[in-house]
Amino acid sequence: MTELLINGKQYRVDLEPSANLLWVIREHLELVGTKYGCGEGACGACTIHLDGEAARSCQLTIGDVHGRSITTIEGVPQNHPVKEAWISEQVPQCGYCQSGQIMEAVAFLSKNSRPSHDEIVQAMDDILCRCGTYPRILRAIKKAAGTGGSR
Amino acid sequence: MNRPMERREFLKVSLSGTGLVLAVSFLGGPLIAVSSDVEEKAGNAGKPWVPNAWLRITPDNVTTVLINKSEMGQGTWTALAMVVAEELEADWKDIRVEASPVRDEYKDPVFGMQITGGSTGVRHMYDPMRRAGATAREMLIQAGAREWNVPSGECKADKGRVIHGKTGKSLTYGELCVKASQVSVPHDAPLKPQEKFRLIGKSMPRLDIPEKVDGKGVFGTDIFIPGMLYSALQGPPAYGARLLSFDKEAAEKISGVQNVVTIPDGVAVVANTIEAAWKARSALNATWDAGSHPDLDDAALDRILSEHMEKKGLVAKNVGDVEEALKKAAHRMKAMYLIPYVAHAPMEPQNCTADVRKDACEIWCPTQFQTAVLQVAMRETGLTADKIVIHTTQLGGGFGGKAEVKVVEEAVRISKAVGKPVKHIWSRQEDFRNDFYRPGSLHRIEAGLDREGRLVAWRHKVVVSPIMERVLPWMVKDGIEPTAVDAIWDMEYSLPNLSVEYVRLGLPIPVGFWRSVGNSSNPFAVESFVDELAHAAGKDPLEFRLNMLKENPRAAGVLKKVAEAGGWGKPLPAGCGRGIAQRFCFGSFAAQLAEVSVDKETGVIKIRRMVAAIDPGQVVNPDSVVAQIEGATIMGLSAALKERVSFGKGGVATSNFSDYPILTMAEVPEIEVHIITNNEKMGGVGEPGVPPVIPAVANAVFAATGIRLRSLPLSPNMLKKALANTESSTEA
Incomplete structure (x- = not known):
């Protein structure tokens, strides 16, 4: 069980810490605004924020982001x-x-x-x-x- | 998820009295909503009236326009909604759009297929959508008149309301839609005169943009259905390779794996998660034989092209007497041009979610070619069309590549084999490997100038693989593949002697439609060589072209526009140059002016500025046209400077953006777009911006350096070498 803090909300996922962050965000939690483009950090379609810094989610595991605050496109207010x-x-x-x-x-x-x-x-x-x-x-x-x- | 309503549901909705659903036919009958051009081509006149639901008005005042063309960012959805809203006199804020179902009634009236391609989305649907809006407007007016018991001639429609002029009474479309659905359908609803247009011709914000900015647009990859699993396919690494072995147990050991099955395309793994499916695919450790063309690589490909150049081809065009004219010419020139294979590389890799059951099949996919999806589904499942439901999602880029349905075929086969719904997403590597590329080609051109430096003869031989032969075979007449000779056999210039020969290149490398197709590649050869001839004749390349365009004022017009806006003829710093080119295709005239600088040490070409002009005739949404030309310019620059698919070991060597770089923001210059508007017949706008880009850049490089680059991409290495050679020869 790994805990993830995404857009201010706590999620618990029953996955190994080695699970890929992009696929967890997209396919497990269905926050599909974050996209798969290349899987090797070369295109940026999967970009999220980790504690406010831009990061390529396809290059991270859920273990990597333990205890950190994740923001996805869904977490950026419409009136930003x-x-x-x-x-x-x-x-x-x-x-x-x-x-x-x-x-x-x-x-x-x-x-x-x-x-x-x-x-x-x-x-x-x-x-x-x-x-x-x-x-x-x-x-x-x-x-x-x-x-x-x-x- | 919102599922498009079925036709039966539409009828039910109408009968139960909750709204107006409008059916307009373009297949003949009393409500002919087609231009004579369309009718003639479709050959459907006189066939039974088949109703189509193009719009739905509901009591909540919402008008939903159903669009049979795929939205891939080109703005077709918004443009067609504008057309309906214009005639309907709707309030724009009440307009919504959704993908139409996939059925015969929604076929493109000219193509007779449900397909988005050839830059036809708006121009083929303009008349039927106008008719649909106008008809609904008349029905709403009738309903209002009945409500107030007044003659309908005293009522008018305005901004989503029907108004009775004398009394000032008014009712909204939402309030009237139930009554309107009971009015008999008028057969002659008048269309608005153009001078009364309020929407058409005005830049309207795209309806699909807000959800795309919020991450809420639903692309093919974003589909979730109950019980859905993930599939991954291990296909052959080389063309024609046969599967020798694979480790089924190793794959099955991966946690989450449910099935390992072979299908004609390779070995498929089905798992609970996409990660498990991809991991298991690697664990298969599949081995293959060397395939049908084990020696195929980049060098072999160049050799094959050259060998084919010596073969006799088919005469695609023969005007005048080229042989004789070349003999008499005061000056003759020859050149060869080499064009590589390029990939579509849409940011959303190809994907498909398929749920094949015994008695039904449902498919979700980002496709440009719904009719082909349906055909594949019918063939693979054995079900009839009425048992197959296809949902078109948003497309994360298409560019012609999503007119191919290999990914659908795979997903349907896998779902059928395991009896479960699967989401099947190609990895980026698969998307590159399985793409139907723009074909590579080799061109040999010989031309002659007379004493006055006028072009009098052009002999052109092209070696290339056919596309239409596979996709739309009826477009191939007498063996001549039109995409092979586009932009050559229908050159804009007045030319007394022209011969065009086509040599068919049969290779296993799949080729398909790449944004403007043959027009994306052939103008590099044609418009570069025209430039060579202009320089050889001692003429200004613009004047040289304009002299041959006296019979073609619109082609001349776009050239003059970019020349004027781009400062043609004005001085530039050393190492800089300007080039121009033009092309008419997909019903529109386009020209590009490129201004480049060349670093003589590194050979790096920097694009300083691009000026584009398009004359597409009538325009619906001008800002979408500008956006399309900006995008086409950038895609053209990307192909000009960077793109080339690489082959090796009998298959595709290219694997990801790391070895197939595309243009990035730092390489994009200032782009200026000019739209020449007029009332000429509406042309397409998605593709025509691409063709003149590459030759404009190559011509600008020549202007900057005196070096004529005759193969793509225009790479720094190639230019550096050429520059070094000139220097050494100058020194010698």
């Missing part, structure tokens, strides 16, 4: 400036990578609230989007940070 900017900039296309993009952006902005263009690009560069929403992601982050946006 990043989510609101994502809507006003009409960012998502297919949407599959967007949970990871938003989680990375939220964690990044919490540490750097007025980032430069280059800092945003550097922070977001390892989260892949095949639809090509990168220009809008950039705009949305600038908007959420109060440094830009176009609409």
Whole structure:
């Protein structure tokens, strides 16, 4: 039995500590906003927060996160400036990578609230989007940070 | 989970008096909701009237539009909802959308199949959806008039209400929907004149975006059904490889494993968790023979392409007398272009949840091709179509790749074999290995210029594997695979002498539709070589093109637009260059201007700026068009600079994003999109942005360096070597 604290809620799962965190979040707890993309930490679709820091859940076990606070896309409030900017900039296309993009952006902005263009690009560069929403992601982050946006 | 309502349920709903469900046919009969173009192609005129439910209005004032096209981020759902809402005079806030069921009534009226492809989602459904909205609006007006006992001519519909002008009385659509369902269906509901459009042509926020931002969009991977297990398949590592052995006991020992079964595709493991299923798959330690093409690798593939270039092909097009024109030409040029296989790599790997029972089958999947899913399910289960229910989920990227149904076939076979519902998700490695790639191809072009530097002859031979031959064989006429010669045989330029020869490459590597298909690859050869000819003729590449587009003003128009917006002809810093290219396909004209800089030490090409223009005729949701062109530009740049599927040991060597990098944010330039709007016939917008990207970049590299790159991807190594060669030859 392993305990997990996700979005402020305590979960108990009857699994070995070696169980993969992404699959536990998605397939056991059905918090499906967190996505499987590559399984090797290369795409960022599975990005969550561990004590507020962005982390790739596919590279972690539930044993790794014992006693730590996990946040998933479902735990970011709807009125969070990043989510609101994502809507006003009409960012998502297919949407599959967007949970990871938003989680990375939220964690990044919490540490750097007025980032430069280059800092945003550097922070977001390892989260892949095949639809090509990168220009809008950039705009949305600038908007959420109060440094830009176009609409 | 919300299940789409069945047709019988619709009828019941209507009869029990809880709302209006509107049926509009596009298969002939009294309510012909098709353009003459559609009718003619479908050849369905005169067939019995088959009702389709396209929208549902309920007493809670909600209007739900059922969409037969898959949403993969291209915005089709919102655009079609806009079309219905426009004619319905609905209040936009009351509009919802859902995936239509999979049945004959929901087939695309032109294709005669339920499929999302060819950039047709909006243009094929525009007329039927308008008709559906207009018809419902007239029925609601009738219902209001009856309620107040006034002539319907005194009533009008506005923002979700029917209003009686004289008395100012009004009722909402929710209040009227029950009565409206009892009104006989009018056969001639008038369509709004375009100048009265309030929604069509205006950028509307996409209806699917809020849930995608909240992580609540339901993709194929997000399906859960009672009793569901997870399956994983160990397929062959090489083409045509046969299974020799596997360790069943080792797999069964993994905790949670329920079944190990063989199916025609390989060995499948079914388990309580996805982790157990994947772990057990590894434990199978399956061994295979060397397969049908054990020597196939990247070098062999290049050799095979070259060998095929010497074979005689089929003449796809022959205009004028190329032979004679080349003889007379003042200047002749030859070049070979090599294009690699590329993968779709949607962020959501292919997946399918299947529940096959003795007497029924239910499938959930992120598919672009519902009719093919149904056919596979019928073939594999032996059940008739009425026993099979297919649910289309959101698609986490498609790009043509999710028109393939191998994953469905596997899931259905496994579920049938074990008699349990299974969720079957391909690992990223499987998604790369099992993909139906954009085919690699080799091009040999020879062209001639006259004394004035005008292009007078073009001879083009292409070696490539066919797609349509397998997927839509009736599109292959006289052995000519249209995707092989697209953008070559229908070049936009006025050209007196053109011959196009196609050599069919038969290989086991599966190939399929990749965003704009043959148009995604062939323009690299065509538009690069046009550029070579322009330079050889001593002409400006833009002027050279415009001179051949006098009969094609819209193609000229997009080129002029990007040239003007992109500062064509204006000075640039050293090491920088601009390139342009254009292509007409899927009903739309598109051009791209690329501005690049090249690092001469490393050969790294940096895209400084992209300027795109599209002339798609009439537009429904302009911001979705902009988003599609942005996305197409980025996907094109990714293919131009990075992508190439690798082969080895008779199979696929590429395995994940680590060895198949795609474009990341740092590599994306400023992208400027111009939409040229007019009242021309509506074209597609999902694909046409891709074709001119790659040649525009290659042409810009030439402008920056004087180096003509003739194979993809345009890699730093290749450029570095070429730059080093020029330097040494200059020195010599």
